[in-house]
Amino acid sequence: MSARRTVSFRIVLGLLLLSCGVRVNSEPTQDKQALLAFISQVPHANRLQWNNSVSACSWVGVVCDQNQSYVYSVRLPGVGLVGPIPSKTLGRLSQLRVLSLRSNRLTGPVPSDFSNLTLLRNLYLQGNELSGEFPPGLTRLERLNRLDLSNNNFTGSIPFAVNNLTQLTGLFLENNGFSGSLPNISPPNLVKFNVSHNKLNGSIPRSLYKFPESAFTGNVDLCGGPLRSCNPFFPGPAPSPMTPPLVPVHKKSKKLSTAAIIAIVVGSVLALCLLLLILLLCHRKRRRQHSPKLPKPPVAAAARSVAAEAGTSSSKDDITGASTEAERNKLVFFDGGVYSFDLEDLLRASAEVLGKGSVGTSYKAVLEEGTTVVVKRLKDVVVTKKDFDMQMEVLGKIKHDNVVPLRAFYFSQDEKLLVYDYMTAGSLSALLHGSRGSGRTPLDWDNRMRIALSAARGLAHLHVSGKVVHGNIKSSNILLRPEHDATISDFGLNPLFGTSTPPNRVAGYRAPEVVETRKVTFKSDVYSFGVLLLELLTGKAPNQASLGEEGIDLPRWVQSVVREEWTAEVFDVELMRYHNIEEEMVQLLQIAMACVSTVPDQRPGMQEVVRMIEDMNRDDGLRQSSDDPSKGSDGHTPPQGSRTPPSVTPTP
Ligand SMILES: *[C@@H]1O[C@H](CO)[C@@H](O)[C@H](O)[C@H]1NC(C)=O
Ligand SMILES: *[C@@H]1O[C@H](CO)[C@@H](O)[C@H](O)[C@H]1NC(C)=O
Ligand SMILES: *[C@@H]1O[C@H](CO)[C@@H](O)[C@H](O)[C@H]1NC(C)=O
Ligand SMILES: *[C@@H]1O[C@H](CO)[C@@H](O)[C@H](O)[C@H]1NC(C)=O
Ligand SMILES: *[C@@H]1O[C@H](CO)[C@@H](O)[C@H](O)[C@H]1NC(C)=O
Ligand SMILES: *[C@@H]1O[C@H](CO)[C@@H](O)[C@H](O)[C@H]1NC(C)=O
Ligand SMILES: *[C@@H]1O[C@H](CO)[C@@H](O)[C@H](O)[C@H]1NC(C)=O
Secondary structure (H helix, E strand, O other): OHHHHHHHHHHHHHHHHHHOOOOOOOOOHHHHHHHHHHHHHOOOOOOOOOOOOOOHHHOOOEEEOOOOOOEEEEEOOOOOOEEEOOOOOHHHOOOOOEEEOOOOEEEEOOOHHHHHOOOOOEEEOOOOEEEEOOOHHHHHOOOOOEEEOOOOEEEEOOOHHHHHOOOOOEEEOOOOEEEEEOOOOOOOOOOEEEOOOOEEEEEOOHHHOOOOHHHOOOOOEEEOOOOOOOOOOOOOOOOOOOOOOHHHHHHHHHOOOHHHHHHHHHHHHHHHHHHHHHHHHHHHHHHHHHHHHOOOOOHHHHHHHHHHHHOOOOOHHHHHOOOHHHHHOOOEEOOOOOOOOOHHHHHHOEEEEEEEOOOEEEEEEEOOOOOEEEEEEEOOOOOOHHHHHHHHHHHHOOOOOOEOOEEEEEEOOOOEEEEEEOOOOOEHHHHHHOOOOOOOOOOOHHHHHHHHHHHHHHHHHHHHOOOOOOOOOOHHHEEEOOOOOEEEOOOOOHHHHOOOOOOOOOHHHOOHHHHHHOOOOHHHHHHHHHHHHHHHHHOOOOOOHHHOOOOOOHHHHHHHHHHHOOOHHHOOHHHOOOOOOHHHHHHHHHHHHHHOOOOHHHOOOHHHHHHHHHHHHHOHHHHHHOOOOOOOOOOOOOOOOOOOOOOOOOOO
């Protein structure tokens, strides 16, 4: 199917060019020569017949970009290539992103001109007889994502310069002859790592403790971390805090008998029901106690208290009048606003509860003239009017497409109100978790990407231009415009509540250090944003009981699933229907995982996050054409299983 799409695309393109009467050389001439030079020097199976008289873009295993101006990927797994890789051949494919030569019988060193493949993202050379040192040129390929040199005859030490490869997520060096000690390798996003069955000795660096024992076994004399302790007099080091202890539990439970599993499931369902029942009863009781106090249109309560404070009836003149008391209690609008109503109008508006958040209740208020705004009624504000005004001044200045504008505020003894624009398309939380499975249209991948990027831009603007910590990033604070551009709301309110109240009261998004310090920072925002990305990817609410384990948050859950096996299980089932998004999902997952590092300093800044997501999008145009048949042939990408229909395997 994918092949057909590519072909028809080419036909359309061809017709288009013909009809314009333009003769375009749709052939990557230089790349073709490089490929021909390669294939003429390397003996190979007869199956691989690259016909000189047709475009290289139609050759088996070769994929070009949309314009057919360069070769994007070369995948030649198991095509009987024999002997050394000649230099000045593949090293000339300057735009190459993916190179797979796995499972052949290639020998000798990796040519030094591979260092010119600076855009290379995936390099699969496993299952050959390549030898020599760790190819030094590879440490310059800073975009490398996956590097697989396993099952070859490489020797010598593993260079420290592997740290140059900051984008690396998978490094596979098992079954070679690497010797010496392991360097302190710590690419931030490394999730797959294997150096088993080499000749390594010495202690395992702490940065690699998180990988399981099987990643290190079969070496001469490695110790520490998951292996035996290096010092016989001291117990082995405690497991890294990043490693969730539930992994072994998870494993064990897999082996439980069906009866035991059923018993556990029934037990937990019963317990959950009981808990819900208790909660419900408590809630009802409290509501019954409170409800008489709540006025019908809640904003009217504000009206009354305002009126009481001004000591007058709630007539318009009294409130907007010149008396100093009233002056102080005015609704304050920010410059550049589009609204012209006063407090009185607002109080007369019909109001509907949108949600009760951690800092107060939000109402949708429809004014008599038809304007709709959101009024947020803050509770537990501790700061003085002066401090409140100062913070409002800061927040009122923030103007960005991806930030919900704060239009006005009101401060009195009893009432603190904020007025925001109303976003018609609702919150991300509602879109992602609302009425799941009941025939609604799921949020598709492109829109999720769009939301991720636009929300990141909004938050980066807050941080960089506004110098404001959001403090409460969560999916219910991501509001959407009709075309799925995200805007972030409820920013910068933490300073109003002092230190007595825990910031970011929704547990699932709270950075670990915030629990202790109770201080939100730019980096704790980044953490919360990472959780938000995980929510987009997994479709799971961060505080959801459905993560399967008790007391486990979303980042831990994802880490445990990902570490066990690089599996598709983490992704939202609703995304399974979309094709060719796997690479992007994995990339976004990597970004999310970087954001949720336990150590704040290891998290990227928001601008960096924006840049990373933008970088992903840049390949959008290539998604169609990179839709190559041998996807998944690298042997490490998640099983395609339920996601895409079995794709056509490479014809070689
Ligand atoms: C190469 O392609 C041309 C044009 O399609 C065809 O005429 C020729 O027979 C092909 N050569 C081989 C060796 O397949
Ligand atoms: C592909 O062609 C389009 C228009 O023909 C051009 O705008 C674009 O820059 C080209 N892309 C590359 C990568 O050459
Ligand atoms: C890399 O490419 C440049 C120019 O394209 C060339 O001068 C250089 O020799 C190449 N490097 C190697 C190691 O071949
Ligand atoms: C690391 O990357 C930089 C920048 O590309 C490069 O100049 C340097 O040579 C690399 N270091 C090693 C040891 O390859
Ligand atoms: C690779 O290493 C193995 C074991 O060290 C050796 O038997 C084999 O001959 C080597 N192959 C090549 C091509 O060097
Ligand atoms: C590791 O082995 C090398 C020889 O291959 C030796 O020189 C070095 O001392 C060993 N290191 C440790 C820590 O045992
Ligand atoms: C590492 O590679 C070995 C040998 O291929 C394999 O048995 C082991 O499961 C791998 N471990 C990890 C963590 O990938």
